Amino acid sequence: MSRLPVVLSGGLARIDGPLLFLRRTAAAGYNEAVEVVGDDGRTRLGRVAAVDEERIVVELLESTTNLALATTRVRLMGEPLKLAVGPGMVGRTFNGVGKPIDGGPPVAAVEARRVDGLAIKPVARVAPSEFIETGITAIDLLDSLVRGQKLPIFSGGGLPHDRIAIDLLRHARLPAAGDDREGEGFAVCFAGIGIPHATAERFRRAMEASGGAARTTLFLNLASDPPAQRLLAPRVALTAAEYLAFTEHRHVLVILTDMTNYCEALREVSAGHGEIPARKGYPGYLYSDLASLYERAGRIRGVAGSITQLPILTMPGDDMSHPIPDLTGYITEGQIVLDRDLARRGLYPPVKVLPSLSRLMKDGTGDSFTHPDHPALATQLYASYARAVQARVLASVVGEEGVSEVDRAYLRFGDHFEREVVAQEGPRTLAESMTAGWAALRLLPREELHRLSGEQIAAHVGGDREVGK
Amino acid sequence: MSTARVTWVGGPVVRARPEAPFAMREAVRVGDLGLLGEVVRLEAGEIVVQVYEETTGLAPGATVEGSGAPLAVRLSPGLLGGTFDGLLRPLHLGDDPFVRPGAPAGATPPLAFTPTVRPGERLVAGHPFGEVAVGGRTVPALAPPRVAGEVVRVAAARAYQDDATVCTVRADAGDEVEVSLAHPWPVREPRPVAARLVADAPLITGQRIIDTFLPVARGASAAIPGGFGTGKTVMLESLAKGCDADVIVYVGCGERGNELAGLLAELPELEDPQSGRPLMERSVIIANTSNMPVAAREASIYTGVTVAEYFRDMGLSVAVMADSTSRWAEALREVSGRLGELPGEAGYPAYLSSRLADFYERAARVRTLAGTEGSVTLLGAVSPPSGDMEEPVVVHTRRYVRAVWVLDTERAHARFYPAIHPLTSYSEEAERLAPWWQAHGQPHWEQVRTRMLTLLEEERRLARMARILGAEALPPAQRLILVEARLVNEALLRQSAFSPVDGRCPPARQAAMVRVVARFLDLAEEALECGVEPETITALESYRRLLRMGEEVVGEAAFATLEEAVEQDFTRLGCPAGHGGGGEGGR
Structure with missing residues (x-):
């Protein structure tokens, strides 16, 4: 039910935080994409957050700085937000909304996919199985990762989760694919969400140094980018991953770090909407929202390729009962927990074994996958x-x-x-x-x-x- | 039908201006795609609709079409073996791998019907008018609970689509009513029964810790609270596979897609222990995963129990597994928040408790309208935030269920499954179910059960002391209790859900295992009286064999051999059975 794009200029009645209030002079549907162009000529992305007979409420995913009521033009896209994807994405670096930031040309698009994705029918899913080797004993031996699984790493401030992410980026492989470590079959989509500049630089260098360019796509949303964009960054990365998995039939490992920054941004945006908060100020739909990301891991019947997720989050105050790790643990198929004591003793990776768990381990280990014992x-x-x-x-x-x-x-x-x-x-x-x-x-x-x-x-x-x- | 125009859209809640009257809780269709919704608030000049599907693209001016009836689902014998969304729309038909808004495509296969009434006979409401063959068995084709009268026409025996008229009845008021194999029923309304009966037989689940220690009756309800990673879903899936109900309704409510996929892959492969047919044929799966629309999650629980009542009315025993009621409560909270209702505890609406009661009260053993006996047993998982057993959903659920199986984080971390804690969990049914076990291989069931639970309670106390003093510092009698408790834990309570041998433990096997452990405990206590050290007892070969009995001992003969080995081991210790108990008789 998409409409043709319409440009509205001069209909802007109010700007309040990330929200733009427009007089409704053209048709607009809920959740459709919007491009907002200010006096400065920059295009900002947004979506329709609510619409009634008189006005359209637009939520901007970027800064509202420099926007003026009189001169702002709004383009109603008539369809939900989409990402242009193509095989040229691999090896490139993008920002959180999917624009290249490596100085290269735009990606030649073969299709446009909804960044929100669509829920896979449970009946169309293939239960995850088959082992992925990460090179980390605490994962491979004790809590094995399986294709199509989502297995988060619960870390804390100052713990070496970045180093783990880089090790995964470098060493993760499909043993079934055997010797083609750099082969066509495997790909990594990496989303840095609200990460500091130095960390982003580290990931970029790691990708180049490891020769991972042949299989890695980076999406970097920096700590200095507007919070609303953080909500988009993992969705954009997952959309690219879905294209690579379900159209190009590759086995994609998606690393999302740091999901805590994502949740903070969600809380900030929710507060901006004036919604009633649930636990610790996070919105009541935090569970459903996180599920809309994590549930995008999986495999589809009759389609080669898979999406495996390794989200990384830092537990505020090392508290596993904090809503972010708690709700994540309820959605994901296990968790790998890092431990400050082990880290202090200089042990790497400092995996706290007892609370760590991979629920799908039984489906990817043993007789036909790894070793019978x-x-x-x-x-x-x-x-x-x-x-x-x-x-x-x-x-x-x-x-x-x-x-x-x-x-x-x-x-x-x-x-x-x-x-x-x-x-x-x-x-x-x-x-x-x-x-x-x-x-x-x-x-x-x-x-x-x-x-x-x-x-x-x-x-x-x-x-x-x-x-x- | 009445219509209305959408005036405001902001997520799953839509406001509209009615052009004709709507009723509260009326089911509606919204927009070009015909999104399913329900009227949740009425004002002069405005209706508020909760939409059960994604509303992306919906704009003011779209039509809202009333149905004239409350939200209902179509109940049909053909539901068996199928997978449906929270509103009972099939997910297993069609090729599209994605959930899209709007009515799903796909036709159900026809059902083989044989009439059992003849024109001129009287059809009583809720009575069968024929038989339908589905999934290797024959079930009655029931008249809807409110249709009665004289049979005018009835179709010949052959296969029909479930919406085709197969029987026409002249109601007492004189008008003719067409009856098909399927009929609609409002999800929030319990189906009528002739009488509620006492639930006095256990639902056998094949799980020792449940059947032998914390049983649930057929037609009662139980809750499984547990933090994440404690094995709720594995538990519910084991129950779905192993319990001896005739029909299983598995409601995946706001949970993981991959887990449901695993279950869906497994059920057709597994054999129903009673009929020998694939387990899928006795199952109805209602899948509303966490990334599917939230509002439909709220409805899915009612949908599940309505389907269960429908099969109950056929005279079957039905078990509902709801995973998880917390996600349902959260959906309730989210929708309530969007309606701007005053929040109660932890942001949940004040009516959370009464909604939970509405749900769990639908568990029952009944005499159906047709005069047969059927039951609905409700088993609900609860996922409390940060494993907090004091949070509203757990607290209110406890008030309405007969058994609570608390999953323990510490046990789960030690990979001790099922992680049901034998002491913090309880069952109010034990007394009522004792006669059943007495007649099924455990004549001293109550005493043995109490003895073992007492042992575990004592161990809890001693373990605290042992942690401070060291186990060596305890006197032999107390050290023996630690040994005995370990045996009960490891040999009986521990049970691998994935073991082909032990995954499902039938009553006879449970009785054999309990018997050999109880015998070992007796002999160990006698040996202690003779001055045998507890460490000598743990060194016995049969002790190790008992610990691994679940995996390694199969069949009646093997248990007899094991029992013999136990007797021999203790005889060799030099304190023959029967001579140590008296105190003076020993050394």
Whole structure:
């Protein structure tokens, strides 16, 4: 139900924050795109936020500075906001609204896609499966990422999430595609949302240095850009990703960082609309809004290609119960949590294993995807580490000497596990990660390994190491 | 039909100027695409419509068309095996992979109908007039609950579209009513029944922690509150796959698309433990994922329970899984916010509690209008923000359900699934269901259950002490309690949802497992009396075998062997069974 674009000039009655109030002299539909041109000749993007018989309320996604009531021209696009996409996007750098900022020419468009996307019917989805190797043991071995999944990283201010993002950008690959690491099959769409200049520069350099240009597309929304644009940046990146996945049939990994900046912008815009806030001033629809982004991960039946999401967010005050991580965790298929204590001890990546989880791990690991004993190994490491953490609490009260022989074995295991399994120098293949995992289990008495079968123990852990006898 | 003109659009709420009267809660169609909506407020000269679909592109001047009836769904035997949106529109038909506003395309296949009434006979409201074959079984074709009279014509046995007239009835008032295999029913109105019955048999779920420890009755309701990552969805999916209801209505309300896709891929592959047919044939999936329109999420819960009542009226036992009622409550809050209503607790509207009551009260075991017995069991997941069990949705839900299965974050972090906490959870049904278990393999069910729960309670107390003093510092009797509690936890409460052997644990297997564990506990306590150290008991080979019993022991014979091994292990400890209990009889 699209209409032809119409230009209105001089109908502007009021500008209030990001909102423009226009007299309705032409037809306009709710949520349709608007271009606003001021005296300075710059074009700003907006959308119809509400419309009644007398007036049109336009929400501007960019700065209203320099706009005047008399001289502002408004173009009603007659259709929702779209992004022109084409194969030339790969290797390029764009801003948060999808304009090139690398000095190159505009992208030759093969189609225009709605930036809001459309919900995939649950029946048309293919359940995610097949393993993606990230090179990070804490993810690959313990909380595996699966094609079509959305797995966020819960970080905090000052934690090395940027370094993790860069490592992912460089090393993530599809083991199924085997040797074509740089091949056509895999692509990365990276959206920096409200990130500082220095960080943006770091990502740009990382893309160039790693030769990732053949597979990477950057969307950079800087901290200095208007907040309303942050709402667009992840949608633009996802629209590009959907094109690459569902039209060009590539397996796309979308990294969104930092989602906390996105939510802050949403709160700011919502307050600007005068909406009733729910928890901590965030709008009541924060869950639905986040879902409209995260749910764009997935695979479609009969279509090659997939979208896998790794959103990164910083938990305000390291609080996992804050609405942003909380609602994210309710939508995503698991989470990888970073830990300040591990980071302080110089361990990288500082993944806090116990609260981390990949819900879809079972669909991408084991027999047909990785290694038959991979799931059992991960479960055993989890159980043993949980016990080691308990033993630590005990040891901190009664002293290491006061705990039982078995608990002391757990203490040794816990330290080793953090230093040698979770922490790592360079990227590891899954096989290397598994070797590290089996080695850690050898520190424990054999009869403590309840989550392994006798055969698994015999094959990987080896002979009896009875403790305390 | 009355019409109105749109005057204001701002998201899913639309205002319009009526040209003829509209009724409150009347279903309407909005704009060229015929977007489905409902009148939620009436004023002189204005109606406010909540639209259940995306309103992008909608402009002032668009028409609003009234339907003259409240929001209703079309109920048909053909729903079985299908996947629908929150308003019961099929998602499984057509090739378009995306949800688009407007009526979805696609035709349902015809249904094989056999009449069971003849012209001249009297058709009573809610009684069957024929039979329909769907998904490998025969279900009655029911007259709508308000249609009764003398059968004038009835169609011959063959396949019909579910909207074709197959029976004509002369109502008592004299006018002729055409009856098809499908009939509409308003979603917010419970379907009438002849009588409500006492719910005195359990819904067998195949989950030990539920069936044996925290049972729910057929026709009752239960809530599953849990923070994210505690396994709510896996739990509900296991129940959908494993429980012994005749029909499953699974409502994915504001949840993940990928999970539903997983369920949809799995159900056709799995076998119904009772009929041997694919599980999908007994299932109706209502999918309104988190990125589908919010307002329809609000309706989806009612849609689900209405479908359940429809199959209940056929004399079937139906279980509804609603994942998650919190998303439904949030939709309620969002729509309420857009209407500018005064917010109550945590921004939820003040009527949250009564809406929850309306929903859970629709759980019932009944005698249907047709005289058969049917039931609707409601199982609702609750997703409290930051796992807070004091928040409004959890608190109000607790008031209306008979069992609460609290999912525990600590257990989930240790990958202990199902993460239902045996102590903070409860079931008010235990007493009423005891006779059933007594007749089904657990003669001492109540005592054993109480004993094990007491053991876990004591362990909770001791674990706190052990954390301060170290377990070694406890006397042997208390150390034994820790050992015993671990056995109950690991051997009975732990159950892998994905295990082909243990994923669904039938009552007989549950009884066998409980029996061997209870026997071990008896013998361990006797051995302790003889002076055997708890550490000697944990070193027994049969202890380790019990811990892994869920995965490794299958079949009656294997349990008998295991029981024998337990007896032998303790005999070898030198304190023969039956000689230690008396105190003086021991050493």
